[in-house]
Amino acid sequence: MANPIVSVLMAVHNGMPHLPLAIESIQQQTFADWEMIVVDDGSTDESANCIAKYAVADRRIHLVRQSNQGLTPSLNHASKLARGSFLARMDADDVAMPTRFEQQVAFLCNHSDVIAAGAGLLLIDPDGDPLGTQVVSADHDQIIQQLFQGQGALPHPTAMMVAEAFEQVGGYDESFTKAQDLDLWLRLSAIGKLANLSEPLLQYRLHVNSITSRHRSEQLECARRAVAAAYQRIGQDVPLLSHLSDRGQTASQVYRRWARMALKSGFVDVARKHAWNGIKASPWSLSHVGIVAKLMGHALSPSASLSPPNSDATAQAARAA
Template identity: 45%
Template structure:
């Protein structure tokens, strides 16, 4: 009997958080799933970690080969998938126990919707809370935000999508080395509705080494291209979008300061103080470091 959900994860040197991520799938209250994990040429012990879990649960299917990148890996996972629904997952994030149950129930009850995400608690590398994102819930809000060039409206690792619709639109477009999720969601919105559940069902981990930080200008370039092409497909005039290609990359201290402000804005004072201190330790002569440290100590 075919599973109702195919979970697809691509892993590239993800051993640090991989056990916690896989365990969160095995802890789901909804159990009718297969878990397809593409080991995308990892050089750490990611493969052996997955093999250990595979020996404990036959629903886990491991495919290992040379490094090809995220977009190609996700399409490869789709070719193996047998479920009615595709659930994305990343190797450093955590799915809360009711995620699958609530997303399946929504899609079963709303046949006009092709994909559903959820609110996500953004956490730091050690799992401390920073803020909650993906707060827009309706198709109209989500599509308008994406068409305006906004990012992160539906969390890519938090989404569940109808497999037949993914097949209908051709899966991920492999020319999108980055921002493949932005392009996908814009194309999905042209054949059905998108939504986010108002429940917080995922923990999304920020990491200074993640693609969004280390390839920031390329990510932005591809995201802008996805937005422009969506307007062209719909016969609309593309908006003027910001270009970050000339901006210097963020330093680790910049990231700690940014995470401090985000955490303060959401009332996560302990997290804010932690990252303010880390920023100050790295750049003790920077005025910005002292400013954010003082605000974190006050708690606002």
């Protein structure tokens, strides 16, 4: 068989129940010349069986099983099996928009100096309800400036990379358990340009645990190390990087932030859901007053603002997005 144009790299550890939707969003791409290498990283749920069923039905999907080793080694394992000219990242809980590959392949083919391209995001909550969009810079210099500040300027799960460039820099550095993408982009930027397509091409699922203090602290420590190494490679003194301090949030704070984000984007029912989740997580906190007042100002009845949300309403908001 001829080599595919795109090789999709996915690492899965206990990816249910979102995994089927993620795989099907790749199958529904308008650009069909791809292979998908899915590394099951020692899952204890039904992930491996789920992937196997898709692999039997679609010969472009390949399942690799291994003991639990973590995301970074799993992605490198998948990359070594890839045959495509471009490597596309995909996570097991996200949803790719149908034209993602079509647009990214066309962009990379038309911009030979670009070796990695990301895209904007539609942020969704754990239920798949929309929260808002994340705007990304399309300019290489702005992306580099943001990367050297430790910011995720090129969203990892949206990335499509030139395979030769990925191999040239040695792939992912397996000493990074988190922020492995930030380290990779900084190393890739030394040999070529980075870019983003401004249009949201992926539904990126947010989770409460990924933002709370324990996970956030580990993420920021790896980000500090990646940025420090990048400054050292170019022979410059490493700045203080005090902005990369532990900014972990409680579950209640995360829900309030999601509520504000959804409200700003016009998803009032989703905002109400997370305002209520925040109240349940920290019922005696006065911090809820502001978001509840804003919700009541959006022509919601008092009972709708202060009582649990209707699941049908949030589902309708997701479909509308």
